[in-house]
Amino acid sequence: MYKIAGIDLGNDSIKLVLDGAQDALVIPNIVSTGYDRHILQEEDSPLKALDVVVYSPALSQNNKRWFVGTLATELEDSLELEETDNKALSDQSLIVALTALAYQGLVSQSYAGGGLSPMDEVEYVLGTGLPVRTFARFHEAFEKRLTGEHEVTFMSTPQLRGRRVKVRVTRTVCSIEGAAAVFNLATHDNLQVRDDEIYSGCIGVCEIGALTTDLPVIRRMGIDNHFSYGEQLGIATYLDSIIRDVEDVYGYSFPTRAKLVQRVKNRDFVIQRIGEGQASIQGIVDQYFSRAAQRIVELIRKRWKKCPDIQCYYVIGGGAAALKSYILEAAGTMRLRFVSESELQNVRGYLKVAKSRVTQASHAG
Template sequence: MAKLAGIDIGNDSIKVITDGSYKPLIVPNIITPGYDRPIFQEEDSALKALDVIVYSPALKQNNRRWFVGQLATELDDSYELEETDNKALSDQSLIVALTGLALAGISGSEGAAGGFAQADEVEFVVGTGLPVRTYAKYHESFEARLVGEHEVTFLTTPQLRNRKVKVRIRRAVVSIEGAAALFNLATHENLQVRDEEIYNGVIGVCEIGSLTTDLPVVNRMSIDNNFSYGEQMGMAVYLDAIIRDVEDTYQYSFASRAKLAARIRNRDYTIQRIGEGQVSIQPIVDMYFQRAAHRVAELIKKRWKKYPDIQCYYVLGGGAAALKPYLQEAAGTMKLRFMPESELQNMYGYLKVAKSRMNQAGYAEAVT
């Protein structure tokens, strides 16, 4: 029986939820080549030390060892996606996504005692998505890369040492980022309508990610082809600028955007200067986030003027959570709607869209 999963393959992190579970699995979208690492004390969570070998027919380089997610954020030679990367074609995003699915697929099951001699097998129908500007051209090739049989072997990962997992993806349902989040807000878990205004209205969405900002317009739960729009701009450019300014001003280096983003998420702006005490980087963060908020507010205003029938604008995504107070100030009299856990709304929406498609296609009996 296939498990139904929603997976948001974000440029900053991969977020996975399986049908019936209540806690999503979040893996930073960051990797670095793996090696035999010294272990003085084993980590207390598999997520803290994802050390894997990944095989997939869609990968250009197979059977390579990678440190994935949190383990990679600590290393200076880690890879984070850049504006020129396309997540539909990215090997890095596929490596992190397959690692996340393998982990989600075996969560709660007994560990394999026989090392490589025994392989777990997990089968999925997945819902996922792409940015507005990428969707039309790449959603079919993205789906083809996901569907099939893949393999993830955990090496020094605690609780999963030497455990091999075959990940079969039976079907991938690809939606548009932001629109899927709106579908989640409009419906209950059983897919019945929860919010009539969203479900039957003309709603604008501004979904702020790491590398893209998507502005789909959804009319009665259908994407408007003429007015939906995307910008190749996200939070990464501002996080990179903050990292540079902090390094130039205080000689303090963040190993990755993910490290800085975690600090900002926890509102921990204090850094330790070598031999010089502590200092707050909040003024630098405020300066760049105000600039980001002003740019996003102008994007929304321009789209709203082009399509005045839009009833309201929902601001979602990880960038919405980070920019909320700055956006509320930049928006002036323009009323914007924010939601709790905005960075998870796409993931929940992808799961519901996949469930809806499976129900329509009559596959419900084959999916758990």
């Protein structure tokens, strides 16, 4: 039996949600080359130590060992995506995505049958998405890369050590980031209309990611080709500047953006300086986030002027959660809408798009 899932290959994290499940699986989109670990005490959760060997026809390097997600965030040689990376073609994003699909497949079988079968198998129909600017040129290639048979072997991962998983993706449906989020906001889980204003209206979206900001315009649940737009600008540029400044001023270095993002989410701005007590980095964060918010608000204002039919603007994505207070301040009287669980709106939308395609296909068949 296949599972229907939505997967968002975000530049900062990969998010996965299964049909019928409430919680999303979130894994930082970070990898580093794996090796035999010297383990003093086993981690208390498999997600803290994703150590895998991955095979896929779409990868340029196969059967290589990788530390994925949280395990990689601590390492100096870890890799985070850069602005020049295209997630539709990125090996790194595919490695993290396949690890997530394999892990979720095992967890939903609740680790059962470990010693008996030489290989576990999970089958998926996937909904996913790409930014406005890459969608037209790359969505077919992206669907092709994900579809097919892949294999993930867990190495030193606690509770999953030695498990081999065949991940079979029978179909991939790719939509546009931001547009999927609007579909999620407009519909119930059974795909019935929940909010007619969104479903039938002309809605502007500003979806702030790590490396891109997408501004699709959605009319009656269809993408407006003329006014939809994307910028190669995300929150990562500002995070990198904060990391650099903190290092220059305080000599404290964050190994990865993910570590800084964790701090910002928890509003924990106090760092420990070696032998010199504590310092607050809030001033540096405020400075860069205010600049980011100013830029975002300008983009929205320009778009809204160009397309005055837009009834309301939703600001979503991981960047929206981090920048919300700064954006509201910069927006002044311009009314913008924010939603809870901002960074999960797209992935929940991708799941619904996949579900609606499966339903259509079964009716057609």
